[in-house]
Amino acid sequence: MNIVVCVKQVPDTWAEKRLDPSDKTLDRDSADAVMNELDEYAVEEALRLKEKHGGEVIVLSMGPDKAVETIRKALSMGADRAVHLVDDALSGSDAVQTSYALAQALSTLQWDLVMLGSESTDAKMSVVPAMLAERLGRPQLSFANKVEISDGTVRIERLTDVGHDVVQGPLPAVVSVVEKINEPRYPSFKGIMAAKKKPLETLSAADAGSEPSRVGLANAPCTVEDFAVRPPRQAGTIVQDEGDGGHKLVEFLASQKFV
Amino acid sequence: MSKILVLVDHTDGTPKKVTLELLTKARMLGEPAAVFVGQGYANAKDRLAEYGAATVYVAEGSEYDAYVVAPKAEVLARVVADTSPAAVFVPSTPEGKEVAARLAIKIGSGVITDAVDVRDGFVCEQSVFGGATIVQSKVAQGVPVITIRPNSTAPEPAPASPTEERVTVELPESATLVQVVDRVVEKKGARPELSEAAVVVSGGRGVGGAENFGVIERLADSLGAAVGASRAATDAGWYPHQYQVGQTGQTVSPQLYIACGISGAIQHRAGMQTSKTIVAVNKDPEAPIFELVDFGIVGDLFAVVPQATEEIEKRKG
Numbered sequence: 001m002n003i004v005v006c007v008k009q010v011p012d013t014w015a016e017k018r019l020d021p022s023d024k025t026l027d028r029d030s031a032d033a034v035m036n037e038l039d040e041y042a043v044e045e046a047l048r049l050k051e052k053h054g055g056e057v058i059v060l061s062m063g064p065d066k067a068v069e070t071i072r073k074a075l076s077m078g079a080d081r082a083v084h085l086v087d088d089a090l091s092g093s094d095a096v097q098t099s100y101a102l103a104q105a106l107s108t109l110q111w112d113l114v115m116l117g118s119e120s121t122d123a124k125m126s127v128v129p130a131m132l133a134e135r136l137g138r139p140q141l142s143f144a145n146k147v148e149i150s151d152g153t154v155r156i157e158r159l160t161d162v163g164h165d166v167v168q169g170p171l172p173a174v175v176s177v178v179e180k181i182n183e184p185r186y187p188s189f190k191g192i193m194a195a196k197k198k199p200l201e202t203l204s205a206a207d208a209g210s211e212p213s214r215v216g217l218a219n220a221p222c223t224v225e226d227f228a229v230r231p232p233r234q235a236g237t238i239v240q241d242e243g244d245g246g247h248k249l250v251e252f253l254a255s256q257k258f259v
Numbered sequence: 260m261s262k263i264l265v266l267v268d269h270t271d272g273t274p275k276k277v278t279l280e281l282l283t284k285a286r287m288l289g290e291p292a293a294v295f296v297g298q299g300y301a302n303a304k305d306r307l308a309e310y311g312a313a314t315v316y317v318a319e320g321s322e323y324d325a326y327v328v329a330p331k332a333e334v335l336a337r338v339v340a341d342t343s344p345a346a347v348f349v350p351s352t353p354e355g356k357e358v359a360a361r362l363a364i365k366i367g368s369g370v371i372t373d374a375v376d377v378r379d380g381f382v383c384e385q386s387v388f389g390g391a392t393i394v395q396s397k398v399a400q401g402v403p404v405i406t407i408r409p410n411s412t413a414p415e416p417a418p419a420s421p422t423e424e425r426v427t428v429e430l431p432e433s434a435t436l437v438q439v440v441d442r443v444v445e446k447k448g449a450r451p452e453l454s455e456a457a458v459v460v461s462g463g464r465g466v467g468g469a470e471n472f473g474v475i476e477r478l479a480d481s482l483g484a485a486v487g488a489s490r491a492a493t494d495a496g497w498y499p500h501q502y503q504v505g506q507t508g509q510t511v512s513p514q515l516y517i518a519c520g521i522s523g524a525i526q527h528r529a530g531m532q533t534s535k536t537i538v539a540v541n542k543d544p545e546a547p548i549f550e551l552v553d554f555g556i557v558g559d560l561f562a563v564v565p566q567a568t569e570e571i572e573k574r575k576g
């Protein structure tokens with residue numbers, strides 16, 4: 001079974017993020033870059049499925065040159081090879097365009113499963129998996145807390161806002177995972193060394209079948225008109241409990257008309 | 260006036276509060292038209308009329324619920340094709356965003372998610388980077404598809420007598436690939452829904468065990484609040500996962516958020532830092548949650564929280 005895992009490089013979650021005033025896109029140089037946390041869970045799940053069912057795990061990432069670090073991390077965790085979509089023409093692509101470029105690249109690969117994180121920490125849109133499924137005309141098995149494959153069928157536990165749904169669909173399929181699904185492994189020293197020798201193919205937008213007019217900031221279906229940095233929250237009042245903390249709390253709530 | 264389609268979010272037909280909010284917002288910008296997909300329309304009819312729907316498109320049937328997400332996008336795409344609306348509003352819930360995503364691809368539009376406001380010309384306001392930056396954005400291609408966060412608009416009734424139009428969509432194979440085998444509901448009590456509640460009281464690792472969550476629930480009940488939890492508490496099995504607030508849990512934006520025994524990790528903040536008023540009880544004065552609060556108490560939650568609950572009950576008389 002061949003699994004493609006889509007991983008995205010994002011600014012470190014703890015880093016302060018800001019928009020670049022010149023083109024109103026995320027200023028990626030202003031923060032350290034890491035693999036999107038949830039994508040680590042997708043890589044881990046792909047590796048576990050491979051251990052069970054055999055096959056190959058291919059990493060697919062669209063992003064600037066620097067995204068190679070993230071790709072290497074996935075390889076050092078144990079993925080077999082990688083495809084890196086890198087092209088100035090792709091820069092500033094939004095979710096609709098990203099899903100297009102990824103879908104085009106996926107059509108040049110052989111796969112039974114595409115795995116993703118359910119959300120990226122920078123865009124926070126949580127839409128790319130559904131868009132990919134729609135574009136590929138394949139089952140959308142998203143927000144998975146558990147993935148099982150047998151007889152050409154993928155069954156997942158899909159987390160919902162009241163509990164979970166058990167849903168299933170035929171392979172090939174698109175699966176996105178939540179952080180409760182597993183505990184991602186740390187790359188071992190051996191893994192890190194091995195990753196350096198694993199195949200990493202670099203493709204331009206055109207190599208991967210994307211029409212230049214359908215990607216990139218200039219063609220984006222959404223535009224950022226303006227943005228403003230909000231003044232930081234004013235420091236609040238902090239009191240030490242001296243036996244009357246509960247009363248003080250209620251006084252505050254009453255002063256704000258909550259009680 | 261041009262129509263604005265609003266996807267009805269409902270439980271067995273009963274519209275959720277967010278639906279009424281979206282109808283109210285749509286009325287400010289155009290003519291609201293509700294799109295109902297699923298079963299139990301009889302439970303929705305009056306509410307949709309009360310909140311000003313000028314038209315209701317009804318795709319009623321069990322087939323729309325038997326498969327995940329895709330049927331809703333199919334129905335919306337059909338209504339968009341038939342009516343050329345000015346925009347489509349969808350509730351910004353995890354599933355709503357997926358419906359919007361698929362719809363946008365189907366109709367060749369751009370999509371904006373997590374709008375906290377929509378203004379003339381469908382300029383959307385989004386709060387990004389944990390509320391640190393406010394972005395104004397716009398869909399530049401196709402019919403704008405916009406998901407709007409719960410609690411962004413105060414719902415206001417405006418009674419109307421909607422025209423009802425039945426919609427039948429022959430679902431293509433691609434929309435019936437993912438079958439629902441089972442639905443598991445793990446409800447806890449009759450509290451307000453987390454994403455819609457005006458007040459949320461959350462507990463974290465500091466609560467120390469499932470048996471202690473009663474302390475949190477009692478404070479919540481005294482305030483008519485929903486109960487939330489940090490990932491540490493849901494992972495430990497102290498509280499069901501769907502009450503998790505944060506990056507991979509629910510995003511809440513209540514008038515008041517009270518965090519008890521929660522340190523305030525970045526992933527937790529991501530789900531609550533746009534709350535209007537934030538209060539924390541934590542025994543560690545260095546806990547990062549205190550950077551966010553309007554009012555904080557450094558102390559043991561097992562002393563502070565029950566005392567507060569008792570005092571609130573007393574004041575209520």
Ligand SMILES: Cc1cc2nc3c(=O)[nH]c(=O)nc-3n(C[C@H](O)[C@H](O)[C@H](O)COP(=O)(O)OP(=O)(O)OC[C@H]3O[C@@H](n4cnc5c(N)ncnc54)[C@H](O)[C@@H]3O)c2cc1C
Pocket residue numbers: 037038179462463464465466488489490491492503504505506507508509519520521522523524525526527530540541542543546558559560561
């Ligand atoms: C991919 C990913 C996604 C995640 N998504 C989420 C998410 O959606 N939501 C989320 O919450 N987390 C999420 N996390 C986890 C997050 O990083 C933190 O680990 C988690 O929020 C910590 O929960 P906590 O604050 O309850 O526990 P801790 O960080 O352990 O904090 C417990 C706090 O309780 C205080 N305390 C202890 N006892 C008492 C007492 N008796 N009285 C008062 N205070 C007390 C302590 O001082 C401490 O500050 C995610 C992590 C990852 C990697």
Ligand SMILES: Nc1ncnc2c1ncn2[C@@H]1O[C@H](COP(=O)(O)O)[C@@H](O)[C@H]1O
Pocket residue numbers: 006007008009036038039042060061062063095098102115116117118119120121123124125126127128129
């Ligand atoms: N540029 C990208 N390259 C590869 N995968 C991506 C990219 N952008 C998003 N994804 C995948 O889509 C998931 C959801 O992202 P999003 O919809 O942006 O929140 C991520 O967790 C990734 O798995």
